[in-house]
Amino acid sequence: MTLIDIITASVWLMLPAYTANPMAAVFGGGTPMDLGRNFYDGRRILGNGKTIKGLLAGTACGLLMGVIQMGLAPRLAASDVLTGWPVFQSTLSAYSISTILVVGLMALGSLLGDSAESFIKRRLNLERGAMFPVADQLDFVLGAWALTFIFASVWFKTYFTFWIIVTVLVITPLLHLMANLLGYMIKVKKEPW
Ligand code: CTP
Ligand code: MG
Numbered sequence: 633m634t635l636i637d638i639i640t641a642s643v644w645l646m647l648p649a650y651t652a653n654p655m656a657a658v659f660g661g662g663t664p665m666d667l668g669r670n671f672y673d674g675r676r677i678l679g680n681g682k683t684i685k686g687l688l689a690g691t692a693c694g695l696l697m698g699v700i701q702m703g704l705a706p707r708l709a710a711s712d713v714l715t716g717w718p719v720f721q722s723t724l725s726a727y728s729i730s731t732i733l734v735v736g737l738m739a740l741g742s743l744l745g746d747s748a749e750s751f752i753k754r755r756l757n758l759e760r761g762a763m764f765p766v767a768d769q770l771d772f773v774l775g776a777w778a779l780t781f782i783f784a785s786v787w788f789k790t791y792f793t794f795w796i797i798v799t800v801l802v803i804t805p806l807l808h809l810m811a812n813l814l815g816y817m818i819k820v821k822k823e824p825w
């Protein structure tokens with residue numbers, strides 16, 4: 633496998649997770665997930681930046697992306713890693729249903745990871761939107777991995793090999809910074825990070 637193969641496979645595998653977060657920012661708003669409640673320390677549990685609509689819409693969009701990927705997979709022969717990528721079949725087999733669940737876990741996990749980071753930020757008395765380097769860029773990756781590792785460990789171990797994990801950890805912060813700059817420019821995000 634060449635470096636390009638590994639990068640392609642890494643982005644492909646992470647795409648449902650990469651989709652969920654920006655879509656939460658596009659479609660989010662309204663009732664916060666913590667319902668406005670405070671934690672024992674008197675500060676918000678998660679804050680107004682984590683909303684129910686964002687969680688649901690982000691997960692749905694990530695899931696949709698995963699299903700589109702399953703449809704595209706047969707036409708993609710870009711990488712060895714992608715050969716054998718579960719394919720969306722017209723007759724929903726147990727195989728493709730489990731893959732739909734997996735991409736859903738990636739999407740949901742990424743938003744839960746993002747919420748977990750907000751929880752930690754609030755405990756550290758950081759305001760909504762405050763910069764929290766490294767965690768801001770990798771919270772959703774760890775969330776997506778945690779959920780798939782717990783509920784789809786065979787799938788996780790099959791696709792997230794050592795070098796894929798290393799590559800994801802390197803390219804995600806770069807992609808994240810680029811995406812957030814774009815989100816800031818089109819005024820979906822309030823801060824450029
Ligand atoms: N968003 C949402 N629901 C979520 C996640 C995100 O509505 N579950 C929206 C919010 O409008 C949020 C924006 O996406 O402001 C950007 O997300 P993020 O940068 O993660 O939130 P912050 O506003 O920076 O808040 P925090 O400090 O808690 O990370
Ligand atoms: Mg933020």
